[in-house]
Amino acid sequence: MKFSLSWLKDHLDTTASAEEIAATLNAIGLEVEGVENPAEKLAGFRIAKVLTAERHPNADKLQVLSVDTGDGQPLQVVCGAPNARAGLMGVLGLPGAVVPAGGFELKKSAIRGVESNGMMCSSRELDLGDDHAGIIELPADAPVGMAFADYQGADPVFDVAITPNRPDCMGVYGIARDLAAAGLGTLKPIAVQSVNGSFDCPTEIRTDDPEGCPAFYGRVIRGVSNGASPEWMQARLKSAGQRPISALVDITNYVMLSFGRPAHAYDLAQLTGAIFARRAQDGEHVLALNGKEYALDAGMTVIADEAGVHDIAGIMGGEHSGCSETTTDVLLEVAYFDPVRIGDTGRKLNLTSDARQRFERGVDPAFLDKGLDLLTQLILEICGGEVSRVVRAGTPPSGAKVVPYHPSLALQLGGVAIADEAQKATLAALGFGMDARWNVIVPSWRPDVDGAADIVEEVVRIHGIDNVESVPLPRTDGVARPTATPSQKLERRLRRAAAARGLNEAVTWSFLPEAEAEAFAEGNGGLWVLANPISEDMKAMRPSLLPGLLAASRRNLDRGASGLRLFELGRRYLRGDKGHSDERLTLGAVLAGEKTPRGWASGKAQVFDAYDAKAEALALLAEAGAPVDNLQVMAEAGAQFHPGQSATLRLGPKTVLARFGMLHPAILKAFDIDVPVAAVELFLDAIPAKRGAPTFARAAYATPPLQAVTRDFAFLVDAALPAGDLVRTVRGADKANVVAARLFDDFRGQGVPDGQKSLAIEVTLQPGEKSYDEAELKAIAEKITAAAAKLGAVLRG
């Protein structure tokens, strides 16, 4: 909402400066987004008289002027304007001034070898109009040397953001009322005379849709001349950012912007028979004033005559019956439309307008007659004509509301004690009525107020919400109690564990291109796909954290990175029951390209492999408190992974805690990545929670008195046997003695039969009270060999 200071002063008797007004508007909840002061834009431009004008010695089209700026010493200025001549009174920009139209700063310069100390300006250069044929010519009596801004009477323009609850402030008058209540002046009464009209309205007016249009007031004015609106009105409209069109259109806009009361003027000659509000018919069309055609449906209210639709009610008029230069008879429409209907229609048509903004927020239902009077008065003044009597079809809602209130609520809810009398005065200034028991009568222009809390807001905002004193929240005794849930603690710990392992945490979009999401969607009942994505790249909710990380990897590789360690801890979005989502906390990591760069000691660059991914998976699962020693390495990591170089880590056969491995070449190709990528995904929701209350004491432990001994075993096994199975078997072969089993060699080739491999395991044995003797060691070795034999393993000789 934009308006000028002079416009505000039509309604508010005040001596406050623009700065004070802006500060008060902010303080009472009418947020000032900007105050444009034309005086600032015109700083450095002053009225100057051309004393002499001589031909430029080196340029045909230029003149060298001697200009009186009121400082006594005339200035030399080079000028190219054809109308520059001795005696002309114009506007000179001095060096240092910034030309409003171009935004460039004027400098003392030499133009074709002649010194120039400024610029004589055209209207367009000063952003005052389109005229660029010559420099501005002011009346001969314009005071030489005066700042041009002062001469112009520059009028500051406020740009105020009106919150949707305040339709009353979508007119300058309502803003003036708020300012008056805040003590910044006196609200002037609306100066309008009611005109009775000398003849009956010749057009039948009715509302056939009392739900959508409860009231339709109208009248005809005959014999108007629709020329340009007066300069003062044009200036106001321009300050509001509106383009003047014609007197009739400008008058309806002016009343809307002044009082928040939209109206429409129809060219009576374009109407056929009665005019009335009705529901549109499905498939009906109207060409609106913005030049676009809209398809209507039966949920929308329109204004129509017997020939067809003329107006999308409360939103935009039709092209056909709009007023033009040739209009002589006009029908005025001042109506009340149902705010909900207006909002629905506007959304469906994707059509916004100043009228819609006001109607859907709720115009004052008690202002129809006054609005009609204001319009009539202005039309008679500006366009002349003869007025009919008013037709009032339907009745606007009464809007009367009474809210029980108590002044102590200001303190109880608002936290600020305000004297009863001050509260009363504020409410009265805002137009609220009141009985002796603080039953507050809400003015018809305040649809937003319907409870005591709203009254508190009114009282506190005018008192000054910034005056509310801070009051500490009550605090529990002692040190603050821990509040984090187990899942939150897990998340925090894992994040820092991953970073401590050298991974960089990324935050990537929750939404993906549908194809990328599809490639990672597996057995979760379908993707969540947006109906109105902002772009095709942000369409489907991620079913995995890997695609987002892969896209980030590609961007990094494109920027020249050779090795990447990225992770993200966030949700993946699956389908839950009852149509809800199932959002699961997940950690994804990608290890792309080089693990170690080429080095003077290490030789060639090493790339990541599946074991790097396994290491991350196990280390992070261990940090997460998962029982990593009991996990099984099983297949089926998913189609996105290399089938021979990936696995899942499971607790029991069903519960998948993680998947890891090398990504499938087809996936890498789809993501346009040409380095090998190892990936991990940890399903944090699958990690079993610790049972019972947390305890701090660790399990009892005594260091063994005797040193552990190690023995190496090499077995020949079938080449297809997973080494992990053998290690687990060996470790479990003699639980009393074997405390660790570590595989240190996997050999195939010379000396090992085809189809077999040799696996060497270092077994750690922990003696108890006394050292092992040879017989005991032999017995343990036999147990280990026997257990391994069950997997077909043969001890190598």
Added chain:
Amino acid sequence: MDYAATGEQALARIAAATDLDSLEKLRVEFLGKQGSISGLLKTLGAMSPDERQTTGPKIHALRESVTEALTARKAGLEQAALDARLAAENIDLSLPAPEAPRGSIHPVSQVLDELAEIFADMGFAVATGPEIEDDWHNFTALNIPESHPARAMHDTFYFPDKDAEGRAMLLRTHTSPVQIRSMLRDGAPIRIIAPGRVYRSDSDATHTPMFHQVEGLVIDKGIHLGHLKWTLETFLKAFFERDDIVLRLRPSYFPFTEPSVEVDVGFAIQNGKRVLGGSGDAPGHGWMELLGSGMVNRKVIAAGGLDPDEWQGFAFGIGVDRIAMLKYGMDDLRAFFDGDVRWLQHYGFSPLDVPTLSAGVGAAA
């Protein structure tokens, strides 16, 4: 026999030995079982007591001086050998050491941890809710009915889906639905913050379609605007670790609060960046909008299953990315979500930067 001459001769040969091997040979030659000095010692047994009296000490002295000379020469040769070896083992320590990868914590995560730490001290727990929400939780329960113009203020991402109750599914436009879920689940009193991802169909230099918000909610008895102001001041002072944070409260409008308050904070421009602190009205200072807040609307408390005549409270919402930028000096929101490792390494945090109250929650540059 001229023991002295024998001794001098032996010592000269020992001194001339150039390596441990030849020294060992000399030791055997002099002191070995068949050695010359060992042989002299053996002659003592055949001597008369008188002769032994005079000759004995000479032979012993000879043996001792040779033994000493051998030991000294051995030590000298060993030292020389060690010196030579060490000289040969010289390496260039200006060569690079093995590199360990350096990981980092994303600024959003870091700031969320800081917020959790600060608010925990004020008795707030962290609550969460779904990001794929239904329109009842995201709008209706928050006093934003279907027709409300405020729905248009939120550029909402919708799914074509409806839930089992026929509610339209969407991406939450704010963290406020967690207010409703917390009230319905936990009842009152409540003190929570609810951080998380939120989504709006908006994309330009300063807006991304996904960003992070943190919601605060206090529901209790006798809570008023003064408590809200204190909570925000206390939080911002702790977060920015400045005691000169000044807030300016302005009336505003949010459907879910009444009264509604927009909160500005004073700042100054230092080295081209906004630095919070001081009154916005002070010379060289200004006010910037920081967050929205207010007293929870009665209708919202009722939608949360609580009696609004018994319970009241306040709520606020603040952009996490934004306060991260203000505190740590990033100036491009889009970079938050790009995953550019160079940016992550520069603006990210060490895993050891765990925010604590005793050390100050912030991680110094």
